[in-house]
Amino acid sequence: MSAKNRDEHNRWRNITVGFRVSPEENELLNKAVALSGLPKQEYCYRRCMNRNVIVQGNPRVFKALRNQLAEVLAELQRIEAGGEVDEDLLDVIEMIADILGGLKEESE
Numbered sequence: 650m651s652a653k654n655r656d657e658h659n660r661w662r663n664i665t666v667g668f669r670v671s672p673e674e675n676e677l678l679n680k681a682v683a684l685s686g687l688p689k690q691e692y693c694y695r696r697c698m699n700r701n702v703i704v705q706g707n708p709r710v711f712k713a714l715r716n717q718l719a720e721v722l723a724e725l726q727r728i729e730a731g732g733e734v735d736e737d738l739l740d741v742i743e744m745i746a747d748i749l750g751g752l753k754e755e756s757e
Contacts (some may be wrong), residue, residue, distance in 0.1 A: 683713035704748050
């Protein structure tokens, strides 16, 4: 059978689990997945099973960080001009801070 349908313990993954999310939740989930560097299935599985999501630095993760930081900068500039703080923005900033904090710990 296909190796990609087996987990790290060589268990066959043949059951499909699905759930609905709002467009805003989907956007936030996609950002978290991009920042993790994992496939969406693996990211969701680890989060649902309360397992650690360990980000491994690679070009895709760094590109996602760069893009998210550019969006954060644009939002901060909008806020500085008199806009309100978006709750989703705070969530993304927290994810980025956690990832960068982990990268700093690894380099020490």
